[in-house]
Amino acid sequence: DARVTQTPRDKVTEMGQEVTMRCQPILGHNTVFWYRQTMMQGLELLAYFRNRAPLDDSGMPKDRFSAEMPDATLATLKIQPSEPRDSAVYFCASGSGDYYNEQFFGPGTRLTVL
Amino acid sequence: AQRVTQPEKLLSVFKGAPVELKCNYSYSGSPELFWYVQYSRQRLQLLLRHISRESIKGFTADLNKGETSFHLKKPFAQEEDSAMYYCALMNTDKLIFGTGTRLQVFP
Numbered sequence: 001d002a003r004v005t006q007t008p009r010d011k012v013t014e015m016g017q018e019v020t021m022r023c024q025p026i027l028g029h030n031t032v033f034w035y036r037q038t039m040m041q042g043l044e045l046l047a048y049f050r051n052r053a054p055l056d057d058s059g060m061p062k063d064r065f066s067a068e069m070p071d072a073t074l075a076t077l078k079i080q081p082s083e084p085r086d087s088a089v090y091f092c093a094s095g096s097g098d099y100y101n102e103q104f105f106g107p108g109t110r111l112t113v114l
Numbered sequence: 115a116q117r118v119t120q121p122e123k124l125l126s127v128f129k130g131a132p133v134e135l136k137c138n139y140s141y142s143g144s145p146e147l148f149w150y151v152q153y154s155r156q157r158l159q160l161l162l163r164h165i166s167r168e169s170i171k172g173f174t175a176d177l178n179k180g181e182t183s184f185h186l187k188k189p190f191a192q193e194e195d196s197a198m199y200y201c202a203l204m205n206t207d208k209l210i211f212g213t214g215t216r217l218q219v220f221p
Binding site for chain 2: 011045048055104
């Protein structure tokens with residue numbers, strides 16, 4: 001069955017390095033979301049796109065984070081430079097924007113910044 | 115401001131006991147509320163939505179606008195219900211999540 005995929009599943013990096021996370025939404029879904037999950041804050045929305053256009057990135061630290069959708073099958077989230085406080089699980093989700101508004105989540109990328 | 119509050123980080127019960135996971139919200143308007151669940155080593159998935167008034171895996175949730183609550187309930191917990199549960203509020207296209215409650219069901 002159709003699922004959201006994310007790569008890498010795990011990433012360990014050193015402070016200051018660039019990190020790129022990728023997401024492939026479910027084919028036909030026009031809305032893509034990036035969330036960050038931490039023990040303290042739970043799930044926070046970082047940014048989301050509709051039809052590849054960014055609609056809201058107010059949850060994202062602008063100085064180091066950037067999110068793009070180069071095409072309808074790929075969304076990327078970059079952190080440059082990474083910091084230890086960025087350590088978290090990053091989830092991508094996609095939705096079709098239909099009446100039920102269900103979001104389908106990927107397996108997440110566990111990021112550890114040393 | 116729109117907000118979702120889940121006051122319990124951890125809820126532990128024995129198998130067969132009733133379960134109630136609390137969720138309160140703050141929203142100016144008619145809310146659209148969801149419960150998402152994350153089982154161990156699995157991805158987050160939708161459990162139920164209030165507009166459907168459905169019962170999934172024995173769970174129900176009733177929207178109480180007077181108390182601004184959307185508590186998740188199950189009369190008899192099962193071990194396989196052990197998971198992380200998130201209450202979420204839809205704000206335009208965006209989901210605002212609570213911090214989650216971990217449910218542990220002991221045999």
